[in-house]
């Protein structure tokens with residue numbers, strides 16, 4: 001186990017205890033067929049519709065490796081900046097379970113296809129950490145037992161049996177629930193970019209086994225517990241926080257932690273014992289005699305590398321360079337491929353920072369409120385870009401722009417922002433003569449306020465408000481301020 005430098009505690013009342021977390025993430029490979037059979041790997045089929053003789057483990061059936069799944073594992077390894085092993089091997093992990101007809105799972109134990117790597121994880125505007133990857137290996141999923149269809153019988157659905165999974169194992173380098181959950185989210189972003197897993201946690205395509213232990217900083221790693229099948233970012237954080245608190249309480253009361261497998265209850269936010277943890281030797285791992293070692297050329301790896309899309313970190317760094325965005329804003333926009341593309345379309349030929357502010361502020365806010373995805377945005381990137389252009393060249397003020405945005409978002413107005421501004425007569429008045437006329441009238445009508453502003457210059461704001469009201473918010477704010485100052489004698 002690698003030695004870990006103590007890092008400052010983030011959130012959570014851990015006192016002088018340090019929390020140590022490592023995640024094993026199962027990510028279902030996006031592929032048409034299963035890892036060792038030609039049966040479909042699609043989600044949502046009827047019970048046992050996607051089961052071949054191989055998946056049902058009929059006697060004499062032989063597994064044949066799916067080249068595309070191997071390619072997907074390599075692609076993911078490259079996305080994790082990891083070592084790709086051109087020689088790896090499949091092992092049998094032996095155990096009995098009613099939804100595992102073979103009596104063993106084909107997995108990779110000593111020689112995984114992907115070795116060590118690392119990824120950047122953003123925690124917030126000020127903080128990015130690097131988390132080490134221990135390995136990624138390929139393995140088959142098991143089927144599913146269903147116990148709630150009948151009071152007396154259990155059923156087995158083997159559709160998932162044999163579907164390819166990538167198990168991505170982190171180093172024990174995370175130190176809080178927040179870090180663990182951000183890491184899980186970053187993995188999802190990466191596999192979605194790569195197209196190697198759909199990342200749909202609620203459908204079980206991505207789930208995490210959360211390993212948690214506590215120790216006094218500088219001491220050896222403590223005994224860990226492993227909480228199985230946690231399928232949301234929020235739950236990962238809850239598991240860590242619950243487990244850390246529980247373990248600290250046990251240790252502070254003079255007890256010891258049992259190395260065990262636990263289950264998370266999403267309703268109560270608590271974990272409970274499932275079974276004591278087995279060791280690797282309990283599984284009697286041995287190389288699967290039905291399969292040759294998996295060997296491929298480095299040239300193939302290079303071919304896959306050359307075909308990778310721009311990844312979120314590269315995109316983030318480019319956004320910082322090209323548009324002058326703060327790194328955190330850049331990472332938020334880069335986290336989702338569609339959002340990133342939308343932002344770039346808005347920013348084309350416009351002020352990049354303004355584009356980022358509008359996308360992350362007004363647009364994301366409005367979409368959230370309506371529960372819409374960016375791909376369903378009623379305001380197109382071209383429209384938003386046009387709107388920013390109108391602010392930039394002083395055709396409209398920022399305040400009027402928000403009005404125009406709301407009109408476009410609600411569908412009340414269609415067309416380009418310039419057309420809408422024209423049609424609704426929202427153009428900013430920069431004609432100083434017109435502004436002056438309004439100001440003169442307000443000054444003449446309000447002698448008391450004019451007296452007051454001489455003593456309290458701050459009350460000039462009242463005049464600005466009056467002018468804006470009179471002119472329907474369309475007066476150029478700089479011009480209004482300038483003329484008012486001159487006329488009222490405010491410094």
Ligand code: ADP
Pocket residue numbers: 020021022023024169170171172173211212213221222223224226280
């Ligand atoms: P397994 O759980 O299958 O026996 P490993 O020994 O490889 O597999 O460890 C699995 C995960 O547990 C890894 O993500 C690793 O970082 C994490 N881990 C190992 N030791 C600790 C520890 N003391 N505290 C927290 N996490 C740990």
Ligand code: MG
Pocket residue numbers: 024209226
């Ligand atoms: Mg484990």
